[in-house]
Amino acid sequence: MTADLIEGLELRTAAATEPALIALAAAQQAELAALYGDDQPQVGLHPDITFILLQLDGTPVGCVGLEPISPGLGELKRMYVEPSARGWGLSRILLKAVEDQARSMSLTRLRLETGPQQHQALALYTNHGYTPTPPYPPFEHEPASLCFAKEL
Incomplete structure (x- = not known):
């Protein structure tokens, strides 16, 4: 499914300080805490992360961040779609x-x-197309962490 097939869908860049993004990130962290407990590693957001905010009819329902790590390498951060908006292909x-x-x-x-x-x-x-890869810091000693990578 593509973005132009869903009426009212908007993708735009967002700052990490934007209230809508903060709310989505908090909801994601609460969902993860419910799955794994509160002892999971809390990784702060690097200032170089750029975010994409997904809105439906003006309501923020999803987000994803991209952090440049080194030349040629980036890391996905805070990929999240609200439970009420799941099942429509928004994560894709x-x-x-x-x-x-x-x-x-x-x-x-x-x-x-x-x-x-x-x-x-x-x-x-x-x-x-993402395949398992060895855990990288700070996840290398976390049993509840699975790491993946994809060549673009």
Whole structure:
């Protein structure tokens, strides 16, 4: 599904300080805490992360961040779609948008971290060409961390 097929859908860049993005990130962290407990690593947001905010009819329902790590390498951060907006293919739209953004920044490889209880996320990433990769800092000693990467 593409963004132009969903009426009222808007993708735009957003600052990490934008209230809508802060609210989505808090909802994501609460969902992760419910799955894994409060002892999961809390990774702060690097100032170089650029975010894409997904809105439906003006209501923020999803987001994804892209952090440049090193020349050619980027990392997906805070990929999230609100539960009420799931099942419409919005995560695929966000993933395509962030991959396009990465290419425009001359990034040739993307990596990400997710968890074993996030079955929908695992399916999304593996169905879109992300393959398991060894854990990277700060996740290398976290049993609830699974890392993936994709060559663009």
